[in-house]
Amino acid sequence: MSFFEVVRFSLRGLSANKLRSALTMLGILIGVAAVILLVAVGNGSAKAISDRIEALGTNTITVMSTGRGGSSSTALTKKMADALIDPELAPDIKSVSPVVSASSATMTYEGTDHAVSTFVGTTPDWFGASSTPVEKGASFTADDVTQGRRVVVIGQTVAEELFPGIDPIDKQVTVSGALFTVVGVLKEKSSTGFQDPNDTAIAPLTAVQQVLAGYGSLTSIIVEANDPDKVDAVQSEVSTILNQQLKVDSSSSSTTPYRIQNASSLLETQTETADTFTTLLGAVAAISLLVGGIGITNIMLVTVTERTREIGIRKALGAPRRVILNQFLIEATLLSVLGGGLGVAAALIGSQFEIVGVKPVIVPSSVGLAFGVSVAIGLFFGGLPAARAARLRPIDALRYE
Amino acid sequence: MTRPVLEVRDLKKSYGEGEATVHALRGVSMTVHRGDYVAIMGSSGSGKSTLMNILGALDIPTTGTYLLDGVDVGSLSDAQLALARNRLIGFIFQSFNLIPRTTAVANVELPLAYAGVKPKERRRRALAALDIVGLADRAGHEPNQLSGGQQQRVAVARALVTEPALLLADEPTGNLDSKSTDDVLQVFDDLSAAGKNIVIITHEDEVGARAKRLIRLVDGSIVTDVRQSPIELAPVGAAAAHAKVQSVAAGHLAAGHGTVARGSVYAAGGRHTA
Numbered sequence: 302m303s304f305f306e307v308v309r310f311s312l313r314g315l316s317a318n319k320l321r322s323a324l325t326m327l328g329i330l331i332g333v334a335a336v337i338l339l340v341a342v343g344n345g346s347a348k349a350i351s352d353r354i355e356a357l358g359t360n361t362i363t364v365m366s367t368g369r370g371g372s373s374s375t376a377l378t379k380k381m382a383d384a385l386i387d388p389e390l391a392p393d394i395k396s397v398s399p400v401v402s403a404s405s406a407t408m409t410y411e412g413t414d415h416a417v418s419t420f421v422g423t424t425p426d427w428f429g430a431s432s433t434p435v436e437k438g439a440s441f442t443a444d445d446v447t448q449g450r451r452v453v454v455i456g457q458t459v460a461e462e463l464f465p466g467i468d469p470i471d472k473q474v475t476v477s478g479a480l481f482t483v484v485g486v487l488k489e490k491s492s493t494g495f496q497d498p499n500d501t502a503i504a505p506l507t508a509v510q511q512v513l514a515g516y517g518s519l520t521s522i523i524v525e526a527n528d529p530d531k532v533d534a535v536q537s538e539v540s541t542i543l544n545q546q547l548k549v550d551s552s553s554s555s556t557t558p559y560r561i562q563n564a565s566s567l568l569e570t571q572t573e574t575a576d577t578f579t580t581l582l583g584a585v586a587a588i589s590l591l592v593g594g595i596g597i598t599n600i601m602l603v604t605v606t607e608r609t610r611e612i613g614i615r616k617a618l619g620a621p622r623r624v625i626l627n628q629f630l631i632e633a634t635l636l637s638v639l640g641g642g643l644g645v646a647a648a649l650i651g652s653q654f655e656i657v658g659v660k661p662v663i664v665p666s667s668v669g670l671a672f673g674v675s676v677a678i679g680l681f682f683g684g685l686p687a688a689r690a691a692r693l694r695p696i697d698a699l700r701y702e
Numbered sequence: 703m704t705r706p707v708l709e710v711r712d713l714k715k716s717y718g719e720g721e722a723t724v725h726a727l728r729g730v731s732m733t734v735h736r737g738d739y740v741a742i743m744g745s746s747g748s749g750k751s752t753l754m755n756i757l758g759a760l761d762i763p764t765t766g767t768y769l770l771d772g773v774d775v776g777s778l779s780d781a782q783l784a785l786a787r788n789r790l791i792g793f794i795f796q797s798f799n800l801i802p803r804t805t806a807v808a809n810v811e812l813p814l815a816y817a818g819v820k821p822k823e824r825r826r827r828a829l830a831a832l833d834i835v836g837l838a839d840r841a842g843h844e845p846n847q848l849s850g851g852q853q854q855r856v857a858v859a860r861a862l863v864t865e866p867a868l869l870l871a872d873e874p875t876g877n878l879d880s881k882s883t884d885d886v887l888q889v890f891d892d893l894s895a896a897g898k899n900i901v902i903i904t905h906e907d908e909v910g911a912r913a914k915r916l917i918r919l920v921d922g923s924i925v926t927d928v929r930q931s932p933i934e935l936a937p938v939g940a941a942a943a944h945a946k947v948q949s950v951a952a953g954h955l956a957a958g959h960g961t962v963a964r965g966s967v968y969a970a971g972g973r974h975t976a
Contacts, residue, residue, distance in 0.1 A: 306815060317803040336833020614799045616861070618813045621781050637704055695787070696760040699799070 307624060311631040319532065322631060325600045326640035329675045332593025333644025336586040336671040341652050341661035343582035347575025354568045360395075360529040361430050363538050363562040364522040364543065376518030377394075379506075381546045385524060391538040392529040396426035398523045399506055403513040408455075408502065411473040415462040417455075418500045420476070422509025424521075428454075430525040433503075438470045438485030441505050449507035454485040457499040469635050476502075477510040529565075536561055538553060583667065590674060598682035599673075601633055605686035606701075612690045613698030625691040626684070633683020634676065641675040705772045707867050707899045708734040712767035715752050715922075726752040727763070728922040734868075738933050739894040740901045740915030749922035750903050753761065757901060758793045759786055771867045790816050792861030796873035798853040800830035800845040800860075807832060810860045817864060828845045831859040835889050851882025858889055862898070869893065871902040875909055884940060887912055895936035907950075909941040 315322045363603050382399035384569075385391060406420040421427070425470045441452045460469050467482045481504060491500040510516050526535040543559055612625055645668055652661040658661065690698060715727040720750035726749040734740055756768060759775055760762070768775045771790055778786060792813075800809045810828040821825070830840045835855035845853055860867055870889070875883040888911060894900055900911060910916050911930070911951070914937055918926045931938050938946075958964040964969055 303818075310815075312829045313804065313808075609802060610799075614801060615812070615816075616784070617758065617787060617793050617795075617799070618816060619784050619786075619864075621784040623781075624816065694761060696755045699760070699795075 304627075307627045308631055309627045311635060314608075314628065314632050315635060321600065321604070322636060325597060325636050326643060328593050328596040328600070329637055329640030329679065330644040330647060332590040332596075333641045333671040333675050334647040335589045335593075336583070337645065337648035337667050338651050338661060338664065339582045340579060340584035341648070341663045342656050342659050343575070343579030344664050345656075345661040345662040347572065347579055349659060350571050350575055351532075351568055351679065352360070354564060354571055360526045360532055361564055362524050362526070362539065363564075364524065364533060364539060365560045365562060366518060366519070367558055367560050373582040377522055378518060378557040379526070380444070381543060382522045384518065384546055385522065385539060385542055387542065389536070393527050393535045393538060394524055395527045396430055396525045398423050398427035398430050398525075399508055399519045400427065400523060401506060401514040402520045406476055406502070406513055408416060408459065408481075410472060413463055415459060417459055417502045418497065419488040419502075420509065420513060421501060421503045422506040423503065424506055424515060424574070426525070427503070427523060428522045434488045435485040435490040438483070439501075440485055446507055449510045449511055450505060451479055452484045453480045453481040453502050453504040454487060454686055455483055456487045456501040457489045458497055459500060459502055460486050477512050481508070483570065490625075512521055532563060532565055536563060552600065580665075594675070594678035594682070596603045597637065597678055601679070601683040601688050604632075605629060605690050606684070609690050609698050609701040612693070613695050613701065616691075616693075616695035616698060622691045626687055630684050630690075631686030633679045633687070637676045637679025640679075641672045644675070704736055706735050706769075707738075707771055708732075708901070709769040710757070711769075712765045713753070713756065713760075713763050715749070715756065715764050715766065721927050727756075729766070730919075730922070730924055730926070734899060734901060734931060736899060737894075737897055738891070738899060738954050739912075740917060741910040741915070742901065742917045742919055743838040743854060743905060743907075743910045744905045744919035745905065747921075748919040750871060750919045752922075753919065754901075754903050757868075758791055758870045758872075759783055760793070763799055784816075787863060788813055790867045792864065792866040792869045794854070794869065794871035794874045794930065796859045796876040798845070798850070798857045798877075800853055800856060802845055803877065804858075805844055806837065806848065806856045809845070809856055810863050813860060813864045827863055828859070831863040832856070834862070834892075835865050837861045837886075849882065850878050851885050854878060854882065854886050857890060858886065860891075861888045862893065867896055867899060869900045871900065873903050873905070874917070875904065875906065887940065891937045891939055907947045908943055910944050912937055912940065 364377065377399075379399055379549070382397050385394060385397045387394075401422040403420045403422075406417050408417055424446050425440050425443055427433075428435060435454055439530075440452070440454055441450070444450075445452055453476070455469065462673065463474065464472065469486060472483050473480050474483060475481075487501070487503070524535060524539055526532050537596050540561060549560060616622075616626055648668070649663065652663050691702075711731050711734075713730040714725070715868050717724045717726060718934055729750075730749075742750050742753065752761070756763050757770075758777075759770070762776065770786060773786065773790075775783070775786065776870060792814055798808075801812065805870060807825065807828050811824045813826060814824040815878055827843060829838060832841055835858050837855050838860065840848060840852060840856075843852075845856070848856065854877075858869075858871075858874070861871075869890075874890075875886055878886060883906075890900055890902065890910060900907065900913075914929065914931045914933055914935075916926070916928045916930055
């Protein structure tokens with residue numbers, strides 16, 4: 302009896318109970334698709350996070366003060382920021398942007414109030430260093446900063462809240478009693494977390510210090526390197542200069558009153574976190590595949606048990622054990638291969654859509670693994686009861702109820 | 703004489719162990735020669751189905767030898783047994799045992815498929831076998847679209863399509879009405895007339911009366927073994943069998959035919975108590 306004939310028997314066996322075959326395949330389909338999609342979602346969100354971190358600028362470092370209680374000896378000052386612009390000691394630095402930020406400043410325009418979550422005072426270089434381009438209007442100039450002109454560039458959310466349907470450029474807004482002129486609107490940024498990055502306003506450092514923050518310490522200093530590869534060099538240059546300025550003994554680095562945040566090291570940490578996240582999602586999906594596998598096992602057991610009588614008839618008609626075993630193995634294989642294949646297809650189609658705000662990115666190895674596991678489960682748990690049934694004496698199989 | 707088609711010697715079969723042992727067969731010996739049409743009768747529990755399953759190589763005896771067409775079945779491997787069931791035996795079940803949701807012709811083709819016959823040849827022979835049982839026009843019907851009698855005739859076609867040395871039928875008419883019973887028995891008569899070797903199990907007198915030889919089984923042993931009509935002639939047919947059963951029931955013992963009479967009385971008695 303040729304292999305092709307056995308395949309035809311199997312197809313006939315499957316089509317004899319179309320609903321059950323379809324449901325079995327559905328179980329495998331869901332298991333496989335879940336594994337592939339969940340891993341893809343984990344991978345996609347990891348990729349999205351790293352994309353955003355890269356968008357923040359991998360060629361910048363952020364210097365922040367670690368001092369608590371505002372001790373003046375450890376605070377970052379404008380003087381230190383200026384000291385960093387030193388072609389001799391720090392040749393790799395492209396720009397330095399001192400930043401003061403005031404949280405929750407209320408902006409008012411013609412009776413409409415809006416509490417801006419971050420009100421940033423800085424220099425024009427900040428727009429380039431933090432990859433925050435201006436969409437409409439213009440950013441303020443270095444002259445604005447030296448003159449302390451009260452101009453402001455607002456984020457999309459602020460523009461929508463205060464100026465619904467109106468062009469905000471050249472409008473006057475009140476911030477803590479002082480009038481600011483809107484000169485530009487920032488390009489919309491995608492969210493990186495819970496905070497809305499578009500709910501912001503950027504004004505000249507001097508103006509913000511006058512109106513909101515006072516002439517105290519800076520919140521942070523953003524330093525931009527000439528080249529992403531020079532970030533490490535810039536970091537050491539910055540710490541050398543700051544150690545000088547703050548009179549810190551460079552040997553006891555653990556007690557420095559400032560902290561340098563590096564976007565690429567942030568990226569590394571984030572990637573590790575995201576990998577853990579993907580593994581976790583994969584584990585959850587693997588459990589669903591396992592449950593799906595138990596479903597397959599159950600249906601295969603039922604199928605074979607229910608057809609024990611048929612196996613008895615076939616044996617009585619002279620079917621060798623091998624042919625019967627092959628028939629059921631091929632049936633199980635077809636079911637799991639078709640189900641697994643459809644699951645892969647479903648996952649590929651599903652990955653074209655955004656899932657909970659994440660664009661899934663398929664991991665090829667997850668496709669192979671999920672498909673392989675489903676086929677292995679189908680083969681093993683379909684084959685086991687079939688082998689048992691094929692070993693029965695015909696009369697026992699015929700009497701089986 | 704040629705080699706007997708079937709020969710069993712001191713066949714014993716018991717189930718269970720120790721105190722609970724049930725002896726289904728207690729040493730059955732019989733020989734069936736070519737061209738014979740044997741009916742095995744017995745009440746339920748007489749071991750006739752056990753005997754039939756052993757003859758059909760579906761079950762194995764506890765002790766004793768079984769020669770099928772000269773081959774010792776007990777010595778065959780699993781694969782050889784499958785081959786023997788396929789080539790030497792055509793088995794007909796009481797409950798038809800057609801494969802569900804499969805057309806009549808596909809059911810009949812099945813043993814040929816296991817024998818490795820090419821699809822075209824298979825289809826031709828399956829249709830020819832269906833024609834013999836008078837169901838060529840029902841070839842495309844599935845079992846649930848056929849009456850019981852038709853299903854059993856499809857099963858008969860399936861049993862004889864491989865041209866086996868021996869046709870075994872286990873109560874083939876047990877689930878059928880009298881009309882369908884007549885149809886199926888007519889097929890057996892025709893097959894016997896065509897020279898097939900048939901062994902049939904039944905508990906119906908009318909079925910037993912049509913066979914050329916009648917064996918009665920009580921408690922796992924043969925009690926009578928009667929030649930009812932010559933082996934080389936066609937079976938007596940429905941009318942003669944009916945007449946004989948009627949006359950026995952009426953109490954007319956056929957004079958000078960003692961063995962037949964004894965067997966028939968026994969049959970009649972069995973029917974009264976049943």
